[in-house]
Amino acid sequence: MRDALFDTAITRLFGIRHPLLCGGLHWLADARYVAAAVNAGGMGFITCMSFPGDPQAFRREVQRCRELCQGKPFGVSVAISRRAGPERLDPFIDVVVSEGVRFVETSGDSPAAILGRLKQAGCIVMHKAPTLKHATSVQQLDVDAVAVVAGEAGGHPGTVMLPQIIQAPLAADRIHKPLIVAGGMSTGRHLVAAIAMGADGVLMGSRMLVADEIWAHAAYKKHLTTLDEHATLVVMKTLRANHRVLANESARAAADLDDSGVTQFEPYAPHASGELAREAYRTGNFERGLLSAGPSVVFANEVKPVEAIFDQIIDEAAEALHRTTRAVVRPVAAREACA
Numbered sequence: 001m002r003d004a005l006f007d008t009a010i011t012r013l014f015g016i017r018h019p020l021l022c023g024g025l026h027w028l029a030d031a032r033y034v035a036a037a038v039n040a041g042g043m044g045f046i047t048c049m050s051f052p053g054d055p056q057a058f059r060r061e062v063q064r065c066r067e068l069c070q071g072k073p074f075g076v077s078v079a080i081s082r083r084a085g086p087e088r089l090d091p092f093i094d095v096v097v098s099e100g101v102r103f104v105e106t107s108g109d110s111p112a113a114i115l116g117r118l119k120q121a122g123c124i125v126m127h128k129a130p131t132l133k134h135a136t137s138v139q140q141l142d143v144d145a146v147a148v149v150a151g152e153a154g155g156h157p158g159t160v161m162l163p164q165i166i167q168a169p170l171a172a173d174r175i176h177k178p179l180i181v182a183g184g185m186s187t188g189r190h191l192v193a194a195i196a197m198g199a200d201g202v203l204m205g206s207r208m209l210v211a212d213e214i215w216a217h218a219a220y221k222k223h224l225t226t227l228d229e230h231a232t233l234v235v236m237k238t239l240r241a242n243h244r245v246l247a248n249e250s251a252r253a254a255a256d257l258d259d260s261g262v263t264q265f266e267p268y269a270p271h272a273s274g275e276l277a278r279e280a281y282r283t284g285n286f287e288r289g290l291l292s293a294g295p296s297v298v299f300a301n302e303v304k305p306v307e308a309i310f311d312q313i314i315d316e317a318a319e320a321l322h323r324t325t326r327a328v329v330r331p332v333a334a335r336e337a338c339a
């Protein structure tokens with residue numbers, strides 16, 4: 001594991017060596033993956049919606065993670081959907097609270113309905129917002145950190161889809177809590193750029209899909225290592241439920257529905273069921289199912305352990321900092337120094 005290179009509001013809030021967070025991954029972010037992120041000096045979040053209707057299976061996964069982390073705190077990810085209603089989450093929140101989980105990533109809709117219970121139980125809560133507007137309003141709540149997702153993100157990038165290079169500096173100006181940027185973040189150069197733009201850390205999804213500790217079939221992960229930057233599509237735009245996924249058979253069928261102006265979910269259902277995606281991860285048949293991924297998958301060109309990915313990112317960040325320093329004419333301690 002590399003020595004710490006950064007000391008930010010995020011490394012301090014999470015008590016981690018590197019400002020590297022691995023966001024929730026439906027079906028994929030399990031105890032083994034999350035523990036690998038924690039043991040490599042970052043943070044990960046077991047995704048509770050990978051255990052639909054089965055909070056006891058989620059509890060067992062949380063317990064397994066605790067063992068694998070050898071006492072170090074870890075996180076869980078809770079997706080909030082206005083349509084499904086917060087009551088659906090109650091049994092999962094019961095697990096988070098009774099198992100003493102320290103960190104929670106909330107995503108999707110506002111976490112207001114579950115925040116009180118989480119904070120009362122002593123959880124540190126980071127809300128991951130799909131737009132800058134949502135992020136700006138959620139900071140009024142009792143959340144400890146805010147993550148903002150940009151248009152490049154794999155999964156659900158929201159409907160505004162600002163590019164990270166525009167959104168991150170705006171977020172830094174408007175968010176007055178520890179700030180994480182998500183979407184496209186995948187190399188040490190991104191990490192340095194994110195910090196330069198005013199963030200305190202990055203959150204990754206697509207870059208991590210090729211980690212050894214991701215349980216998905218080897219054929220799927222090998223496929224990811226061969227992809228270029230054009231390998232993803234945004235579908236379900238007409239439903240205003242933008243989903244950035246691998247460009248495969250199912251994605252092309254969904255894109256055709258978008259093009260024909262479909263505004264009901266039913267025609268998408270045969271391509272979009274979560275079970276189809278789980279089956280694809282299990283069998284390695286990556287042509288079927290809407291498989292979340294963003295263009296930063298182009299940087300995921302080797303299957304290796306989470307720790308080796310983090311080491312690579314930190315080495316790249318050190319090199320990027322060095323390059324930046326070499327490009328500066330004279331040392332600048334602070335903005336006033338330029339006056």
Ligand SMILES: Cc1cc2nc3c(=O)[nH]c(=O)nc-3n(C[C@H](O)[C@H](O)[C@H](O)COP(=O)(O)O)c2cc1C
Pocket residue numbers: 022023024025026027028047049077079106107108128149152153154155156182183184185203204205206207291292293294295296
């Ligand atoms: C395969 C996959 C599954 C995801 N599942 C979830 C999820 O269940 N909940 C969630 O909040 N975010 C989910 N995300 C989003 C990530 O946590 C993260 O915000 C996003 O991947 C960051 O953008 P990037 O892919 O460019 O790194 C998923 C992303 C991917 C690639």
